[in-house]
Amino acid sequence: MRIIAARFNHETNTFSPVKTLLESFAPLYGEEALAFGTGSATAFGAFVDHALAQDADLITPLCATADPSGPAPRDAFEALAAPIIAAVRDGCDAILLDLHGAMVAEGIDDCEGALLARLREAAPDVPIGVALDLHGNVTERMIANCDCIAGFKTYPHIDMRATGDHVLRMMDKILSGAPKPNMAMVHAPILAQTLKMNTEVAGIMTDLIAMAREAEAQDGVEAVTVFGGFPLSDIADAGVSVVVVAQSAVMARAVAGDLAAAAWRGREGFVYHEEPLKASLARARSAAEAPGNGPVLMLDHGDNCMSGGTCDTVGVLQGALAAGMAGIVAGPICDPEVVAQMTRAGEGNAVTVELGNKVPLPGFAPTRPLALSGTVSFARPGRYVVSGPIYTGQTCDMGRAAVLEVEGATVLVTERPHEPWDLGVFACAGVDPVAARYLILKSRMYCRPVFEPLSRAVVECASAGITSSNLGLFDFQKVVRPVYPLDPEMEWAPPGK
Structure with missing residues (x-):
């Protein structure tokens, strides 16, 4: 059996000024893609290991992933789609x-739908199985051009490989001669805030995931996924959707409609109400005085790397220092100029820098960099291996990194925007984040599996950044209106209800 397995991932923040280039995807082809996938804690890893276990003729034309950022150039999308399409045209069984x-991408609002349509045209009868992120903005074009879809059920995403296994179970049935299943999607007009999709706390998303698992236990239902969507991708289909794979088309539509109706009834639960930064700082100070171990984890979610943030805003750090807070560890803050300056100064030497606030944010008033004087304690390459549970074993590269010791704070500065996946982000630079009194991270969710258990409290800090949780700050042009909560008085019911 000839199987083609590929990975091609990008979450696009259409408001982000962070450029997405071909090299941003760090594309791997052929044997290098296979090597990455083997044993990987991703859906692609599940595909690769399953095919190898079957002694299949496995083709891995592409493994490419870019951190969330602005729309990709059209030619980058075409260059990365091409090897997958070419491999399919050479013939395959799955x-x-x-x-x-x-x-x-530029001129393509639905890259996944466009890729799947081309693959379906190239191989009309070959089964196509797709694993998607919980934040996918799923479209009818995607549904029409594949045979089964399953999406993550956790956020933070710790079930990427399990989702690949789910797709494989459905595909194995198809390949063994069972009738192809039916798929149905119902799109609920809700722009859900990502901070309200946390599946590790009680809330509407947790309730819907429980309903999805319950529905999957029914005879004839093979997969039920509640997609929260990515609200900062201004396209027509942005928002919440439910996708069901079932033996019966009637059942698929019914289950999708029921869950979409439940999402609509609980729509207020998808709205995140920010508190002013001053209030968050006061809560952090109170938490630091309370009994407990570890730092107060302060999440700068307005400038979140994994939602397309620049990682160079300094409002939370500046506010904390101005409030007299000390024992701070902050970072990674992306500022290549400051990294270069600190590297030239050298470890152990004094330096004065103008940190951050250098990337203009569309729709936001410009702000000045933060002037800091201190000592360089580290200036070397910032590389580490993730210990888990997300992307376990993967080597991460922050570019050159530098650590600045100032009165009240230790600040990690990097050449590249980088999500704090792991303690290794700081440990590779000689910093112990757990020893801090306050730990300021540019993250919404992905840091939590590692850092939250080590912290005495978590305080979400709103900052003026391109990943703000206040959707009212963004000029939506393409999303279909009315949509909640931009149009709070709207009414809606799923088809047939």
Whole structure:
């Protein structure tokens, strides 16, 4: 059996000024893609290991992932789609794809739908199975051009490989001669805030995931996924959707409609109400005085790397220092100029820098960098291996990194925007984040599996950044209106209800 497995991931923040280039995807082809996938804690890894276990003729034309950022150039999308399409045209028995579901390129608002349509045209009768991110903005074009879809059920995403296994179970049935299943999607007009999709706390998303698992236990239902969507991707199909794979088309539509109706009834639960930064700082100070171990984890979610943030805003750090807070560890803050300056100064030497606030944010008033004087304690390459549970074993590269010791704070500065996946972010630079009194991270969710258990409290800090949780700050042009909560008085019911 000839199986094609590929990974092609990008979550696009259409408001982000962070450029997405071909090299941003760090594409791997052929044997290098296979090596990455083997044993990987991703859906692609599940595909690769399953095919190898079957002694299949496995083709891995592409493994490419870019951190969330602005729309990709059209030619980058075409260059990365081409090897997958070429491999399919050479002939195959099955196609397994690890995609995101919210990728936008210049002139293509639905990259996944465009790729799947081309693959379906190239191989009309070959089964196509797709794993998607929980934040996918799923479209009818995606549904029409594949045979089964399953998406993550956790956020933070710790079930990427399990989702690949789910796709494989459905594909194995198809390949063994069972009738192809039916798929149905119902799109609920809700722009859900990502901070309200946390599946590790009680809330509407947790309730819907429980309903999805319950529905999957029914005879004839093979997969039920509640996609929260990615609200900062301004396309027509942005928002919440429910996708059901079932033996019966009637059952698929019924289950999708029921869950979409439940999402609509609980729509207020998808709205995140920010508190002013001053209030968050006061809560952090109170938490630091309370009994407990570890730092107060302060999440700068307005400038979140994994939602397309620049990682160079300094409002939370500046506010904390101005409030007299001390014992701070902050970072990574992306400022290549400051990294270069600190590297030239050298470890152990004094330096004065103008940190951050250098990337203009569309729609936001410009702000000045933060002047800091201190000592360089580290200036070397910032590389580490993730210990888990997300991307376990993967080597991460922050570019050159530098640590600045100032009165009240230790600040990690990097050449590249980088999500704090792991303690290794700081440990590779000689910093112990757990020893801090306050730990300021540019993250919404992905840091939590590692850092939250080590912290005495978590305080979400709103900052003026391109990943703000206040959707009212963004000029939406393409999303279909009315949509909640931008149009709070709207009414809606799923088809047939």
